[in-house]
Amino acid sequence: MNSPVVLVAAALVLAAGTFAFRLAGPLLRDRVTFPPRMERLMAAGAVVLLAALVATTTLTEEGGLAGVARVAGVAVAGVLAWRRAPFLVIVLSAAAVTAGLRLLGVP
Amino acid sequence: MFILDSMRSIVRTLDRGLLRDIALVSLAIGVVGISYGATAVAAGFPLWLPAILGLLVLAAGSEFLFIGIIAAGGSPIAAVVAGLAVNARHLPFGLALPDVLGRGWRRLLGTHLMNDESVVFALSQEEPARKRAAYWACGIGILICWPLGAVTGGLAGALIDDTGALGLDAMFPAVLLALVLPALRDRDKRHAALAGVVIALAATPFLPAGLPVLLSLAGLALIATRAEASR
Numbered sequence: 001m002n003s004p005v006v007l008v009a010a011a012l013v014l015a016a017g018t019f020a021f022r023l024a025g026p027l028l029r030d031r032v033t034f035p036p037r038m039e040r041l042m043a044a045g046a047v048v049l050l051a052a053l054v055a056t057t058t059l060t061e062e063g064g065l066a067g068v069a070r071v072a073g074v075a076v077a078g079v080l081a082w083r084r085a086p087f088l089v090i091v092l093s094a095a096a097v098t099a100g101l102r103l104l105g106v107p
Numbered sequence: 108m109f110i111l112d113s114m115r116s117i118v119r120t121l122d123r124g125l126l127r128d129i130a131l132v133s134l135a136i137g138v139v140g141i142s143y144g145a146t147a148v149a150a151g152f153p154l155w156l157p158a159i160l161g162l163l164v165l166a167a168g169s170e171f172l173f174i175g176i177i178a179a180g181g182s183p184i185a186a187v188v189a190g191l192a193v194n195a196r197h198l199p200f201g202l203a204l205p206d207v208l209g210r211g212w213r214r215l216l217g218t219h220l221m222n223d224e225s226v227v228f229a230l231s232q233e234e235p236a237r238k239r240a241a242y243w244a245c246g247i248g249i250l251i252c253w254p255l256g257a258v259t260g261g262l263a264g265a266l267i268d269d270t271g272a273l274g275l276d277a278m279f280p281a282v283l284l285a286l287v288l289p290a291l292r293d294r295d296k297r298h299a300a301l302a303g304v305v306i307a308l309a310a311t312p313f314l315p316a317g318l319p320v321l322l323s324l325a326g327l328a329l330i331a332t333r334a335e336a337s338r
Contacts, residue, residue, distance in 0.1 A: 002177065002183055004153065006183055007152070007153075007156055007177075007183065008159070009183075010173075010177075010183035010184070010186060010187050011156065011159055011160050011163070011164070011173075012163070013187050014160070014164050014169065014173060014186075014187045014190045014191065014194075015159075015160070015163035015164045017187070017190075017191045017194070018164050018165075018166055018169065018190070018191065018194040018197065019218070019219060021191075021194050021195055021196075021197040021198045021201075022197045022198075022200075022201055022218045022219065022221045023201070023218050024198045024201060025197070025198050025199065025200060025201015025202040025203070025204060026201050026204065026208055026214075026218060028201075028202065029201075029202065040295075041327050041330070041331055042199070042202040042203050043203050044203075044295065044296045044299050044300075044327060044330060045199045045202065045203050045324055045327060046199065046200055046203030046204070046226060046230060047230070047287060047290045047291065047296045047299070047300055048296075048299050048300050048302075048303040048323050048324055048326050048327060049196050049199060049200065049303070049320060049321075049323060049324065050223065050226075050227055050230075050283050050286075050287045051287060051291070051300035051301075051303060051304050051323070052300075052303045052304055052306075052307035052319070052320045052323030052326075053196075053223060053280070053283055053320055054280045054283045054284045054287070054304075055304040055307060055308055056307050056308065056311055056319055056320055057276075057279060057280045058277075058280040059308060060308070060311045063311060063312050064312070069274075069277070070274075070276050070277045070280075073274055073277030073278075073281065074277050074280045074281050074284065077277070077280075077281035077284055077285060078281075078284055078288075080285075081281075081284055081285040081288045082288065086124075087124075087128045087285055087286075088127070088128060088131060090281060090284075090285040091128075091131065091132075091278055091281050091282055091285060092131075092278075093281075094274065094277040094278050094280075094281030095273060095274035095275060095277055095278040095281075096274060097274070097277070098274030098276070098277035098278075099272060099273055099274035100274075102271065102272055102274070103272075
């Protein structure tokens with residue numbers, strides 16, 4: 001195991017780097033006035049990133065395909081969200097479907 | 108007192124339903140935090156490591172990766188680089204974030220609270236005041252629940268054997284999906300997002316964690332040229 005000093009240093013560098021990433025966007029927006037078209041693209045960027053996060057965390061696991069149980073749970077959530085079900089119903093259904101399938105032995 | 112006043116104004120701005128939704132997400136993150144702390148301590152790390160990572164990094168995916176790489180015998184430098192790759196998406200998040208951070212010292216704390224969930228809760232609201240309140244409520248909820256969960260798990264061990272059995276791994280994509288779906292009713296955003304999803308999925312087998320999601324931003328090219336053409 002690494003020495004505590006090394007671990008603390010690594011943790012602090014990760015924390016500082018992450019904070020810098022978080023800070024960069026708002027700082028840039030303070031200093032630069034973006035043309036409206038660029039503003040629209042940046043706003044769409046968050047939606048694109050979130051959609052990609054949904055897809056990768058649902059369908060993949062450590063670079064390979066994820067199990068069926070999770071995919072089914074998120075698919076049910078997607079249908080419920082499309083039909084404008086309440087947030088609580090959507091989210092708890094996803095967990096319940098996935099947990100239920102795993103209980104039945106589905107990977 | 109200042110903090111209490113701010114909290115009161117957040118609670119006033121949000122209706123009970125939204126507060127309940129945010130509380131649910133924060134609690135679920137706390138449960139994952141318990142498993143995170145237990146995993147870290149079981150792998151031989153001192154309790155303070157998941158605690159300070161949870162408090163100061165405050166980004167679950169990168170912390171799991173960081174712990175996992177070092178536990179597997181990887182170098183701390185590799186662990187930091189891998190964690191930063193996962194967290195790089197906060198830069199484009201910050202560019203897209205509406206004015207929710209406030210001023211002065213609050214701005215620094217607000218910046219630290221930026222994560223997938225706080226951003227998506229802000230985006231899901233219409234009015235600026237509600238965007239700000241939803242962002243802060245979710246951010247503070249996670250700031251409390253995630254490190255607290257990590258310490259609890261580190262002290263108590265695996266209270267929850269396997270968060271997979273609870274289906275929590277399906278819950279987080281479902282949270283993001285439920286909150287981002289209304290934005291996808293906009294045609295341009297939907298097309299860019301679909302292109303981004305295809306790109307990210309295609310890249311996943313070949314690139315380290317975090318980079319496929321960043322690469323999805325290339326999907327914006329689709330609507331960038333479209334905006335050009337419509338001029």
